[in-house]
Amino acid sequence: MKKNLLAPGHSACAGCGESLAIRLVLNAAGENIIVANATGCSEIFTSNYPLSAWEVPWIHSLFENTAAVASGIEAALKVSGRKSEAKVIAQGGDGGMADIGLQALSGMWERWHDVLSVCYDNEGYMNTGIQRSGLTPLDTKTTTTPPGKFSWGNYRPKKNLPLIAAAHGIPYVAVTTVAYPRDIEEKVQKAIKIEGPKYIQIYSPCPLGWRSEPSQTIEIARLAVETGIYPVYEMINGKITSAKKFSKLKPVEEFLKLQGRFSHLFTKEGGDEEIKKIQKIADDNINQFDMILKDGEELQKE
Amino acid sequence: MEKLWEGSRAIAETIKMCRPKVISAYPITPQTHIVESLSQLAADGDLVAEFINVESEHSAASVVLGASATGARTYTATTSQGLLLMLEVLYNIAGMRLPVVMTCANRAVSAPLSIWNDQQDSFTARDSGWIQLYAEDSQEACDLHLMAYRIAEDKRIMLPVMVCLDGFFISHTFEPVEPFEEENVKQFLPDYQPLHYLTPKNPLTFGSFAEPDKYTEARYIIHRTLEESKMVIRETAEDFKKVFGRGGGDLVEDYFLEDADFAFVAMGSIIGSLKDLVDKLREKGEKVGILKIISFRPFPGKEITTALEGIEKIAVLEKAVSLGSGGILVKEVKESFYGRKKTPQINGFIVGLGGRDIPQDSLENIYREFHQGSGDASFVDLNYELLGGK
Numbered sequence: 083m084k085k086n087l088l089a090p091g092h093s094a095c096a097g098c099g100e101s102l103a104i105r106l107v108l109n110a111a112g113e114n115i116i117v118a119n120a121t122g123c124s125e126i127f128t129s130n131y132p133l134s135a136w137e138v139p140w141i142h143s144l145f146e147n148t149a150a151v152a153s154g155i156e157a158a159l160k161v162s163g164r165k166s167e168a169k170v171i172a173q174g175g176d177g178g179m180a181d182i183g184l185q186a187l188s189g190m191w192e193r194w195h196d197v198l199s200v201c202y203d204n205e206g207y208m209n210t211g212i213q214r215s216g217l218t219p220l221d222t223k224t225t226t227t228p229p230g231k232f233s234w235g236n237y238r239p240k241k242n243l244p245l246i247a248a249a250h251g252i253p254y255v256a257v258t259t260v261a262y263p264r265d266i267e268e269k270v271q272k273a274i275k276i277e278g279p280k281y282i283q284i285y286s287p288c289p290l291g292w293r294s295e296p297s298q299t300i301e302i303a304r305l306a307v308e309t310g311i312y313p314v315y316e317m318i319n320g321k322i323t324s325a326k327k328f329s330k331l332k333p334v335e336e337f338l339k340l341q342g343r344f345s346h347l348f349t350k351e352g353g354d355e356e357i358k359k360i361q362k363i364a365d366d367n368i369n370q371f372d373m374i375l376k377d378g379e380e381l382q383k384e
Numbered sequence: 385m386e387k388l389w390e391g392s393r394a395i396a397e398t399i400k401m402c403r404p405k406v407i408s409a410y411p412i413t414p415q416t417h418i419v420e421s422l423s424q425l426a427a428d429g430d431l432v433a434e435f436i437n438v439e440s441e442h443s444a445a446s447v448v449l450g451a452s453a454t455g456a457r458t459y460t461a462t463t464s465q466g467l468l469l470m471l472e473v474l475y476n477i478a479g480m481r482l483p484v485v486m487t488c489a490n491r492a493v494s495a496p497l498s499i500w501n502d503q504q505d506s507f508t509a510r511d512s513g514w515i516q517l518y519a520e521d522s523q524e525a526c527d528l529h530l531m532a533y534r535i536a537e538d539k540r541i542m543l544p545v546m547v548c549l550d551g552f553f554i555s556h557t558f559e560p561v562e563p564f565e566e567e568n569v570k571q572f573l574p575d576y577q578p579l580h581y582l583t584p585k586n587p588l589t590f591g592s593f594a595e596p597d598k599y600t601e602a603r604y605i606i607h608r609t610l611e612e613s614k615m616v617i618r619e620t621a622e623d624f625k626k627v628f629g630r631g632g633g634d635l636v637e638d639y640f641l642e643d644a645d646f647a648f649v650a651m652g653s654i655i656g657s658l659k660d661l662v663d664k665l666r667e668k669g670e671k672v673g674i675l676k677i678i679s680f681r682p683f684p685g686k687e688i689t690t691a692l693e694g695i696e697k698i699a700v701l702e703k704a705v706s707l708g709s710g711g712i713l714v715k716e717v718k719e720s721f722y723g724r725k726k727t728p729q730i731n732g733f734i735v736g737l738g739g740r741d742i743p744q745d746s747l748e749n750i751y752r753e754f755h756q757g758s759g760d761a762s763f764v765d766l767n768y769e770l771l772g773g774k
Contacts, residue, residue, distance in 0.1 A: 116582045118450060119591075131592035139582040141453055142591035143476050147446035150438065154406060154450025154458075155582060157434040161405045162456060168584050186446065189439035 085137060087113065092135035094127040097296025099260045099286035099303060100175065100202040101127065106263050107200055107284070110270035111171060113138060116159075118152040120174025120183055121145040123209040123288075124202065139168070146182035148172045149190035152197045165196075169274050173200040176217035177207045180243045191250040191279045198273050198280045201243065204288040212291040216241040219311075220363065221356050222343050224291075229346040234356050239363055247281035248320045254278075255317040259285035261303035262326075265314065285312050293342020305337040310364035313371040325371040327379065334361045386560040391522040391549065392417030394561045395461075395487060398526040400431045401569045402485075402533050404459040406451035408436040408444045412466040413499045414551035415489040419461055441466035445473035445486075452482040453590055455581030457533065460484070463551055464491035467505045471512070477544050478513025478606060480591060483536035483576075484544040485529065490652065490703075491551040492738040500739020501551040502703035503652060507712055513606045515545040515613055516681040518651040522559040525549040527630070528678070530564065531620045533573050538620075541613050542579070543606065548680075550653040550703075552739070562630070572627045610682045617679055635684035637676040638691050640666060644673035646755050647692055649717055650701040651677045654735070654742060658701075661747045672751065677713070685720035697729050699754050701747075703736045710734075710762060735764045 087108035094101035104124055108115070117140045119125050125142045128135035143151045152172035159165050172190065173179075179187055179201040190197060206224050207213040213226040220239040223229055227236040247255045254276050256269040266284060273280040287303050289296045306312035309332045315325035335357060338344040347353040347360075368374060389397065395418050399407075407426070409419040425431040434451075438444045441462050448458035462470060467488055477484050488506045492498040506516060515535060519525035525547060532545035549555060580588055594602055614635055621634045639655075640662055641647060648658050655676045665672045675691050677684065692698060700714035709715075714732025721727045733750055736742045746765050768774050 113587075114584045116454070116584070125591075126593060129589055129592040131594045131598055134589035134592065136589050137587060139584055139587045140589050141450070141582060142593075143446060143449055143480070144472060147442060147449075147473060150443035150446030151450035151453075153436060153438075153443075154408065154447035154452070155454045157406045157408075157436055157447065158451035158454035158456035161432070161434045162454075164583075168582075185439060186443050189443055192439075193436065 084109065087137040088128070089135045089137055092128045093130070094123070095290050095296070097289040097299040099288060099299050100124055100204055102299075103202050103260045103266065103284045103286045104173070106260070106266045107171070107173070107270050108138060110267040111169065111198070111274050114168050115171055116155050116168045117141070117171045117173060118143070118148050118155060120148040120178030122175040122178050124173070124175065126209060145178055147186050148174050148178060148183055149186040149197070149199060152199075153190050153193065153195045156195045156197050170197045171200060172197050173202065175208070176201055176203045176205060177215045180241060181216045188250065191247065191252050191281070194278055196277055196279070198270070198282065201281070201283045202286045203283050204286045204291060205240065206288075206291055208288045208291040217243065220360060221347060223346055224343070229350065235346065244281065244283055244317065248317050250279070251320060252279040252281060253319055254280040256282045256315070257285075257312070258282065258314050259303045259307060259312065260287070261300050261307065262314065269316065291343070293345070294340055298340055302337065302340050305332065305340070308332045309334045309337045310368040310373055311337055311360070313367045313373060315371055322371065325373060327373050327375045329375045331364070331368055331373060334364050387563050388558055388560050389522070390417060390556060390558050391525065391554040392556065393421050394522045394526050394559075395529060395549070396421030396425060397563060398529045399459055400425050401564045401566065402459070402530060402573060403457060403575070404433055405456035406434045406436065406448060407459045408438055408447035408451075409460050409462070410438050410441045410444045410466060412441070412463055414491060414555045415461045415463045415466070415487070417555060418487060418489065441469040442473060445470040445477065448484050449473060449477050449480070449482060452477070452484050453480065453582050455576075455578040455583070457576040458484050459486065461487035461489065463489040464493055464505045468493060468508060471509060474509050474514060474544070475512045479602070481542040482544060483533075483542055485532045485536055486544070486546050487529070488546050488548045489551040489555040490548055498738040501553055502737045502739070503548065503550070504704045504737070506546060506548045507704040509546065510681055513543060513610070514681060515543055515610065515617070515679070517545065517547050517678055518680060519547060519549045519554060520653060520655040520676060522554055522557070523561045525554055526561055526564070527624065527628070530569065530573060531617075531624055534620050535613065535616055537576055538616050539579060541609060541616055543609060543613065548652065553653040568627050572624065614679070614682050614684060635679040636687045636691055637678060638673065639676065640673035641675060641691055641695070642673075644671045644695055646672045646697045646699070646751065647675055647695045648672070648699050648701060649675045649677065649688070649713070651680060651713070652703070654701060654703070657742060657744065657747060661744055661751070665751070680713075683716055685716070688717060688720050689724070692728065695728055697754060698731070699750055700730060700732045701735050701750070702732065705734050705737070732762060733764050734762060740765070
């Protein structure tokens, strides 16, 4: 059996989507990589000195500078004639990549560093106690967007980071989920071979923050795609080149009801109307990514 | 043969000689001429380095952090707001024991916005774990940069070094400087051989977090290393003298202190103005001297008390202030004397904030008034008209 490049024994929660996604990314990328990691859960559950879960060279500096640190690593390899030694990965959660680290990430993309950036999207600041981020979806209950007399939770839908990445003109952007390990593997292997900046966003459920059963991480991640909430797709040179399709999409309730972060939508008066808004977001995704199989089209393998 | 170079050009030519592999910077006045010169040197192939133009100083410091951790010699430069934006990363670089060298072309901090010189910017980084060396003129600024790499990369130290030079007064002034000979520089500063670096050949973990049972030790060892770096700075300065035949670069430098009963203590380009004054006063037979502090971090407390032994009055001049507390350097000088049986009278004077001129008359007034008894002016030459009265 191949060695796991994220060693077992780290302290991630049971059912953690992020730790699973990281292991899949590393194993797909192989040993010849250098990883720059943002502050957050993934840094904390792997690097309690003197322990380390990293079987690859790994650096954590700060929260918002991961892409800049990765830029420096890539530049040093290049100037020292060591480019063939390692591919560089810059990774973090949605807070570290989409919010506080977005400027550095944009700079890295625009300067065209040969770095694969990976965002493990668990839709909030989970490490600090479930606060909302720019990637928290509409009507989500977090500790800083609690539902109340005048609130349904987070009042805006999530920011579209893959589209922001694509707007930089970078050659490869992909969205995937821990529900599809083979898809993660294929996309990482494809991306890492492309010279230049690449971006992969991986849907990574957080049972603690989403108030879901650890045993249902994969099911929730799968339902997010099957309802149209979280489309899985690829963009090559700025154009959508593939998207996961289904013969029939499921209603969003099936996805929402498994998570405590949406429970208020089922208990509070007026929740039906809010669920309709979320269904509308899913429907728009289904249209935009052409997610319904047409006659003669075949279901893609997972 | 000496060259008449703008300070920034002289710094850039020195950095070229130091052979950094990765340079990253973001433009900010008055640092710009340094990085512009370096960009040109790289564009012309006179400097073989990756020059990364980043989108902020925070990223400039982070790029050199990443490159240094990958085993490359690195360089960055900034000032003022840029340094404040970098501050988080500066602490991190020191904590990770990366031998980055940077220039701070000292400038005031906002608000009010001021592009002009003082030293409030680099003073904010005094607790970050960086070695801080302050230059009096272009020549010394060049020499200190070369020494900075040797000190930073010394295996006993492995800490970053910031060379501070007064914005405009040094960065934009044309002065004759002795350029470095490549052969001598290579002898004094061989290529960087990192102890540990990011490579799949030896997959190490950099930047772990520490529980309360380990954090204190990690900070203590940096503090202890900074204390020990005094010896390395002195050694490096001595070796520099051997190779290049000129001095400077020790922790402190004295000027007519032997028989002095009054001393100025200061850092940076103001030392030039003070030397003019002391020369004039000495001609009149007045026993006055100067102690120039080159190394602010590590703070040379012992060297200061030794150099100022027996002197009755000490005027500490500084271009910085801790708002709500007062002078910063003056307190550290005073602390160095604490507990001694006989302590001199030490007064602090805040001068030259936001580029305000420090005329000879003001310096002489400080001397006259303090020498004759009073003169704890704190803020020198305040314009009471602007303040609406005393």
